[in-house]
Amino acid sequence: MKDIGKKKGGGLAGKKERIIFIFCMLIIPIIFFCVFNIGVKLNSILLSLKEYDSGVYRFAGFTNFRRVFYNIFHDAEVIYSFKNSFIFYLVGLFITLPVSIFTTYLIYKKIPGSEFFKVMAFLPQMLSTIIMTLMYKYFVDKIIPLYCEWRKLNVPNVFFDETKLGVMLFYNIWVNLGANIILYIGAMMRIPQDLIEVGKLEGISLWKEFWLVTFPLIFPTITVFIVAGVAGLFTNQCFIYNFYGNFAPQDISTLGYYTFIKVVGENSSLANYPYASAFGVVFTIVAAPITLLVKHLLEKYGPGAEF
Numbered sequence: 335m336k337d338i339g340k341k342k343g344g345g346l347a348g349k350k351e352r353i354i355f356i357f358c359m360l361i362i363p364i365i366f367f368c369v370f371n372i373g374v375k376l377n378s379i380l381l382s383l384k385e386y387d388s389g390v391y392r393f394a395g396f397t398n399f400r401r402v403f404y405n406i407f408h409d410a411e412v413i414y415s416f417k418n419s420f421i422f423y424l425v426g427l428f429i430t431l432p433v434s435i436f437t438t439y440l441i442y443k444k445i446p447g448s449e450f451f452k453v454m455a456f457l458p459q460m461l462s463t464i465i466m467t468l469m470y471k472y473f474v475d476k477i478i479p480l481y482c483e484w485r486k487l488n489v490p491n492v493f494f495d496e497t498k499l500g501v502m503l504f505y506n507i508w509v510n511l512g513a514n515i516i517l518y519i520g521a522m523m524r525i526p527q528d529l530i531e532v533g534k535l536e537g538i539s540l541w542k543e544f545w546l547v548t549f550p551l552i553f554p555t556i557t558v559f560i561v562a563g564v565a566g567l568f569t570n571q572c573f574i575y576n577f578y579g580n581f582a583p584q585d586i587s588t589l590g591y592y593t594f595i596k597v598v599g600e601n602s603s604l605a606n607y608p609y610a611s612a613f614g615v616v617f618t619i620v621a622a623p624i625t626l627l628v629k630h631l632l633e634k635y636g637p638g639a640e641f
Contacts, residue, residue, distance in 0.1 A: 382608055458509045533547055
């Protein structure tokens with residue numbers, strides 16, 4: 335009977351210690367989530383209903399929201415920001431995504447030169463973003479003038495003339511390739527080799543192997559990228575701040591950059607915080623259902639496979 339009592343007591347003590355351990359492991363991330371996620375969002379909602387006047391914030395109702403909706407249809411910078419945000423997203427979806435998938439597949443299949451491509455793709459992830467920005471600016475400032483002189487064309491100021499959007503798009507493609515490849519190579523490495531061997535025995539080509547085996551099995555990872563891209567459509571500043579600071583040309587601005595410089599840098603002020611908060615609230619309301627819808631459609635109609 336004593337042994338049974340000891341076992342019961344030991345079991346209760348072990349259960350108590352397990353609960354304490356789980357609590358200690360979860361309490362810190364829960365606090366961080368409450369403070370830096372829920373707390374920040376609630377503060378943004380409350381701040382969007384205020385205005386800065388004489389050193390204090392006062393309740394202003396929906397004034398900031400009316401200003402947001404007016405600017406969406408009448409402010410040239412906001413209109414440009416909308417257009418450019420969609421351009422950057424579509425380029426990422428229809429160029430960066432396919433290029434990164436096929437590049438990863440070639441690396442995964444270890445074609446000649448795959449190690450070189452791997453290093454070049456990983457390079458932006460191994461160096462600071464500022465270093466990559468300086469390298470890219472130096473490269474563009476040197477190469478494009480040489481090309482124009484060779485073709486006897488007028489040398490443009492590439493970061494301010496009509497070439498600036500194309501230059502920024504190319505930079506975003508290059509920098510984002512590395513992050514995509516890192517995750518896609520991980521997803522491809524998880525594919526059971528038995529499936530690949532069966533395909534080889536059936537005599538399928540690399541192209542068929544990609545579409546019939548590899549693509550369906552990595553589609554959940556692709557879904558994550560597409561959904562994250564939709565969610566970040568209204569917040570991604572696309573590295574514009576790295577190149578231009580607070581003074582980017584109006585016609586290259588994105589929604590992320592537009593709101594970012596309202597609260598950071600030389601052009602920011604405490605008076606901009608309520609407007610920026612209202613801007614964020616509006617686009618959260620817009621982006622949330624679109625993101626969920628895209629996720630639902632991809633999961634429902636995308637190629638399904640389990641391994």
